[in-house]
Amino acid sequence: MLSIKKILLQIENNVESIIKEDNILGKDLWLILLQQHPADIALIINNIEQEFQINLFKKLPKELAIKVFEKIQEPVQADILSHLDQDDVELIITQIPVSALTELFEHISDQDLEKYLKLLQVKQRNALISLRSFPPESAGARMQSDVLTLQENFTVKRSIEVLQRLTPKQTLTRRIYITDKNNVIVGYLDLDKLVLNKPETPLAQIMEKSELLVTVDEDQEDVANQMRHYNLDSAPVIDREKHFLGIITVEDVFEIIEEEESEDVYKMSGQAPMEYSYFATPTWTLVKQRIPWLIGLLLLQSLSSMILASYDDMISRYTIITLFLTMLIGTGGNVGNQSATLVIRGLTTKEITRQNGIKMLLREVTIALIIAGIVVTFGFARVYHASHDLVSTIAISLSLFLIIVTSVVLGTIIPLTLERFNLDPAHSAAPFLTTLMDILGVIIYCFVCSKILG
Known part of the structure; x- marks a missing residue:
């Protein structure tokens, strides 16, 4: 088949x-x-x-x-x-x-x-x-407004009669929200609990308090994370006076999470987020989404050549510096992106918060020192095998150690800082972080070699 x-x-x-x-x-x-x-x-x-x-x-x-x-x-x-x-x-x-x-x-x-x-x-x-x-990424813009609600003074019998009469015209979910006569939300009732109670039972006696009330102007990503945290199939949307306006469903949560994760992936790759699928997006739109980042990073990357030019005399005397330049710079970019990815993911899942950000930074510094020690051991052997020059090997190895530690620290600090100022941490990932570490790596490498080699 x-x-x-x-x-x-x-x-x-x-x-x-x-x-x-x-x-x-x-x-x-x-x-x-x-x-x-x-x-x-x-x-x-x-x-x-x-x-x-x-x-x-x-x-x-x-x-x-x-x-x-x-x-x-x-x-x-x-x-x-x-x-x-x-x-x-x-x-x-x-x-x-x-x-x-x-x-x-x-x-x-x-x-x-x-x-x-x-x-x-x-x-x-x-x-x-x-x-x-409503703002396009708010709960109000995402909610379903044509939703059936029941009043707290209804009995079970009357509620079932209302459901039978109105369900074809209005959205019915497993969780039914209860309001007072002024349309202020007072609780909810699961459908199975409704049908299992006696007909004369008032809803006010069997309803439960909502775990989560979503305000109409709340960011949709925050709503999705809260619903996932409480494992909810739906959540009521209210205004400032707690008037019931609609609901956010689990289907909406899936869509929001998919949209936000896709947006982060595009930002991490240095592109503006795509609103539609690849083939539904015009070619010129795809070009315009990529060009600004590429031109900006190109101009920023040119600083590396200016730094190298200022150390031209030393580089011409010690050609071994150029032989291992790409190895050091590439390693710095790789370890920095590893840290940035961990932080961005942690911020997205709410495992990392402003309260424990310092704790993570200190832990990453410890990890950076361990990683740097291990990588430098292999790097030292590689450089000495190629050059048989102990002084040059020490200069390059020390540069590698400092580049790795700096990359990990920046890969951790930059996303945390962006989040602190309510900016998307995904902007800190590659290629921005890679370009930044290329420049800093060249500065560290040239400075250390100039001090040791003269």
Whole structure:
């Protein structure tokens, strides 16, 4: 039996035949496509050419098309909507969650936005406008607002009747939040606990206090970390007066963590974060994301040549210095990046905090001294074997020791300092740290050799 990956690949490679159904293979693959999960169909649409994206989506049954549309990347969604008639557009945007519309409407023109807003119901339109007013990385922008809640004076019997009547229209999660008559959150109740209690029991007697209340302007990454810490499937979003506004779900947490981790990876490689997938991003956008860092680091790196030029006389007399320059500089960059990666990861997982940052720094200094001692032993043997000059070997080995210790200390301090000033620690990783250590390594190397070798 073919694996799902092979099936999807075969569908992608024969998408034109599937759309036209002009041969047996195309007809068979179309039937197979209809049996796939909406997320897999969306993945296929994201990966194929634009003209096929639109035609394949139009060919899908309406009910399946709505489910698939939610999983498609926003730029592709916007393009598909622009090629549908008004009835199909209205069907889609009135069926998908308001939180999904918020992200979609960031990628369409003002003219289209005005047109689509007119198709929405008043309640949806107000909710959408409200969500768009929050900062893009806040809990308010991420929350699901169309969520069913119950009042504390309800009985179990009345609550179940309300659920049966309203569930098709509103989102229902395993955890149901309880409010007072003023929509102020007072607690929650798990669905299984609701159905296991006697019908006449008031909710106020069996509800529990929420472990976590998320304010509407709280950063989404902080919310995701707190929900992961408390192992929550959902968390209520409130305003300053504790009015219930919506919820953040575990699915939102997965998306937030994936987005934040991807953003950190791009920053650590010296690139601006990509908003969409690689193939959905225009070539010129990819170029613009990389160029600023590369030019900046190029100019910064040129300081190394200026430093070497100032020690030109010594270098010309001791050619062995140039032979081992790259070995020392490369080692410094490597150990610095190791420390920076540990700190950045620790800050992300909250294992490292402002309270224990000094403790980690002291531990890393100890580790640096041990690593430097071991590496220098091998370095000393390597240099002496090549030069048979004890004085030069001592100068190079001492330089290596100082470079390693400096790299580890900087690799630890810089991310901690950036976090202290509420800046993303990922900016401190390679290639920035590597370039910085190249410059400092050259300074240390030349200075030590000049003092020992003269």
